[in-house]
Amino acid sequence: MPTQIIVGVDGSAHAWRALDWAADYAVRHGRPLELVHASRALVDDGVIPKDALGRLVAEREDLLAEARQYALKVHPGLDVATRLDRTDPGGALVEGSEHAALVAVGSRGLGGFEGLLFGSVGLYTAAHARCPVLVVPREAPYPAEAPARIVVGVEDRPGESAMAGWAFEEAASRGAGILALHAVGGEFGSPRRRVMEDLELSEALAGLGEHHPDVRVEQLVSDRAVADALVEASRTAALVVVGAARRTGRIGMALGRVNHAVLHHAHCPVVVVPIDR
Known part of the structure; x- marks a missing residue:
């Protein structure tokens, strides 16, 4: 191990x-x-x-x-x-x-x-x-002075449970809360879609709260672009946690456009967690 x-x-x-x-x-x-x-x-x-x-x-x-x-x-x-x-x-x-x-x-x-x-x-x-x-990043605070919040980006992709689980374990060890953020990148169009997005986010987090009952969880469904929403949330976070799919038949992870943007522009440390699809 x-x-x-x-x-x-x-x-x-x-x-x-x-x-x-x-x-x-x-x-x-x-x-x-x-x-x-x-x-x-x-x-x-x-x-x-x-x-x-x-x-x-x-x-x-x-x-x-x-x-x-x-x-x-x-x-x-x-x-x-x-x-x-x-x-x-x-x-x-x-x-x-x-x-x-x-x-x-x-x-x-x-x-x-x-x-x-x-x-x-x-x-x-x-x-x-x-x-x-x-x-x-250099401008990150000392760990003890960081906000008591960890942001995890949830995109409803296969394998994200490992990424969310990492974020919950880290929040528990820090005595921090979780902001689970799901961005749809545009207007919701109807109240029904907003409700459906909220339900899907809740389902993606199902079970994790039971394993970490002391971790406070806040859910946010945003109409902003994913990278913009995560970078903005990083202003009041200790960490931003994102997932990157392992490359099929190749070493490493496919970071993607969103992760590139977050890594370049986040105001706090970023953790990239490998996920299997």
Whole structure:
């Protein structure tokens, strides 16, 4: 059973904030934390002189050690390991996701060739990981200061129960409520359609409340476009949880247009949960 929580570390402000959220998640769920830094610049292929390569490796090891000390200062007793990989960052995080319960990345990093820049490494990780991926923007609050609400986008697709279940479990661990949001992307047209949409949303959540009776649930059927509704709801949320279907016969998830928009524009961390159709 996957246990560890993996977070990409590159020294950027976005990665430090991702570390805050990953460490908080690890503590609340009683899981070990692994800090990963990866770079193809560390490959000993003769391009970089030996002495310069040695200094570069030492620099990156110091970065991981500093991040580990920070995590332990905030969460004494947390099981924290580090890993330095001589490969591309996205590949290292995706490989680690095979044995992880969660992978966390900053929405942007140092940029350039090896930074955790969303749209390159962050996007690759979100699209190819085998486990849920937590994408944390720099402007996200510290976990303890986040609103006590988790938004989950419900589109009435097959397999969404796993995504909703993840959101409910996280809400229970945080003492937060759930906003289950279903957006139809246009006017309802008739009162009957509004009632039908409400009923379908209730059916999609059936049973989850029974397993988590202490989690407050609010349902919202919106006439806005899905991405717009989720981004707006993210203003008052700790997390936005979305689902991405696993690719048939291929590794990773099909993020789709809505998830791309939410990942780029949400005001809080976003969790992409793999779903099976």
